Amino acid sequence: GAGVSQSPSNKVTEKGKDVELRCDPISGHTALYWYRQSLGQGLEFLIYFQGNSAPDKSGLPSDRFSAERTGGSVSTLTIQRTQQEDSAVYLCASSLDAREQFFGPGTRLTVL
């Protein structure tokens, strides 16, 4: 079956613009996670969705970051008024019952 997919694979934007990153989890996986990988900070947790429960947003770095998950499947991570320090690879993962996590290929975001 298909793995986790993310789009776009690369995104270049200008400082101050909003961006949306998409994640399609593995079919049937109830848990979905967003992480950020940057040179200076390594891999950091951003947000977690589990079924219909309220998401765990404890890793979001600022209120410019938000995410939603529609119909318990596809998720969108939105970054408003992007800054240069937002440049990173954004990784999405999904899992069945919050166990082993399977990662997508990531979206490389560059903010000029």
Next chain:
Amino acid sequence: KQEVTQIPAALSVPEGENLVLNCSFTDSAIYNLQWFRQDPGKGLTSLLLIQSSQREQTSGRLNASLDKSSGRSTLYIAASQPGDSATYLCASAAGNKLTFGGGTRVLVKP
């Protein structure tokens, strides 16, 4: 707050040697520990997952051990090959998220 450390940050070995990658964590109250491989410009590939109740997991040439009391996990790769060159990341799971180490970048020279 959980902290995960991987030493060394980089490792270079000749083909055929066994690889030993170390991972340490500060909080032993983990749900599981997962090892990943990352190739340049790619996402993470899950290699092995060790539940907190387990001591080790094996898959082919890979073996991972877990010692919660000392806060350590070790990934062994037997008879390394040039195709094993990649960055290897360990991550501890507690609650809803993974906490990652900084990774060990491995180069296997032919």
